[in-house]
Amino acid sequence: MAATQKKKSLDETIAAIATPTGSGGIAVIRISGPKAPEILDKIFIPSKSESKPSPYLLRFGRIVSHNGSESLDEVMAALMPGPKSFTGEDMVEIYCHAGQFLAKAILDNILTHNCRPAEPGEFSLRRFLNHGVDLTKLEGSAEVVAAKTDLAYRLTKEHLLGSYSEHLAVLREKMVHLLAEVEADIDFPEEESIGSIGREKLGRALDGIIEDIERLISSYSAGKIIRDGYRVVILGPPNAGKSSLFNCLVKQNRALVTPIAGTTRDWLSEWIDINGLPVELYDTAGLAEGRGRVEKEGIAATRRLIGRADLLLVVHDLAARTAPSSAATIPTGRDIIYVFNKIDLVSKPDTALGKKRAKLPPGAAVCAVSALTGKGMSALTDLIAAVSGLADLSDTLVVTSHRHKTKLDRARRHLLSIRRKKSLPPE
Ligand SMILES: Nc1nc2c(ncn2[C@@H]2O[C@H](COP(=O)(O)OP(=O)(O)OP(=O)(O)O)[C@@H](O)[C@H]2O)c(=O)[nH]1
Ligand SMILES: [Mg+2]
Structure with a gap:
């Protein structure tokens, strides 16, 4: 039964847009299956009569609508007869202009010719079944x-x-x-x-x-990071410089920064590359208790992010008198780097850092930076890469x-x- 189903579906001709959606230079539409050459014949008018599609050669021409009355686009088209094609079947590729609407209109036109939309991954599945790759x-x-x-x-x-x-x-x-x-x-x-x-x-x-x-x-833990990215969540008390640190790491003024405590209410994220490590970095409102409903929602959102985080960057103001939040107040079960910010405001940073470090769990990963001047930032990024464990992999x-x-x-x-x-x- 399963074999007949597989057979039946392989007999069908499928089509899909192979490039991502959105505007761009070129979109590629793929057709695969026994009807592919016939469909190309019906919808493609070569620019000169002698340049009818021949195998493995790109041809310039127009795509015409179902009844041939309307030209949809000027395109390049290629016919690749099986088995020497990606799927091992007769295939056609059409290179059209990548307008939001255009590629979809051409695909809809193709689908009126005894052909169905490809399922996700179906071209690769056919390659696997036909070529045994x-x-x-x-x-x-x-x-x-x-x-x-x-x-x-x-x-x-x-x-x-x-x-x-x-x-x-x-x-x-x-x-x-x-x-x-x-x-x-x-x-x-x-x-x-x-x-x-x-x-x-x-x-x-x-x-x-x-x-x-x-x-x-x-x-596999490293492989998962390569595939899904390394989630790094910035926490810390209000005004510690969380958003400033976020901006410094993403190298743009993405998050709002003001001297008013409680500026960030909702989280935001950006992808960055730290020494080859794909990092999804999150700026948050932190975990400081607020009385209002918005603050409470912000904290709940931060807690959800912490639940999915690989690493927490707990930011504190090095110049502040308050003791840093220790592992007791920060959720456990996650790697943590304590980042002491605003070293530019402190006359003896090493002494100040020593005092703060003494209040943290022994062996805690600690770093001192200035998100304002950029001092200490490369030591912080090296530390993030080291904690992820990906730094040592290179050719494994x-x-x-x-x-x-x-x-x-x-x-x-x-x-x-x-x-x-x-x-x-x-x-
Ligand atoms: N001197 C100095 N000021 C800094 C530094 N980093 C941040 N600031 C200032 O500290 C204030 C607060 O910075 P933010 O980045 O908004 O702090 P935050 O932790 O995101 O604050 P909330 O979102 O309100 O919790 C701003 O006035 C920043 O300009 C730094 O390294 N040095
Ligand atoms: Mg902020």
């Missing part, structure tokens, strides 16, 4: 597209280029080899030349594989997909259950 490579191409920084690009590129699937193939090969040796031992117990892997050697080989899988699993293989992590967890569980069998020597 490596699924991790296909997923890797989506990750490379989504990469927000140079480091994220370099790490996800390894998936696209196949290093990750090659690594998994080697692991699999090792396991198949072990299995063959064990089976040979069972089938020919008295033949010394065949199999006879020995329990100790088997135990050691399994340990090596488990270790490798555990290393990949532990890279990183698991970025939850699907891969789940499969690796399962493989590890099975291998450990074999390892724990009484007949094998202890780990």
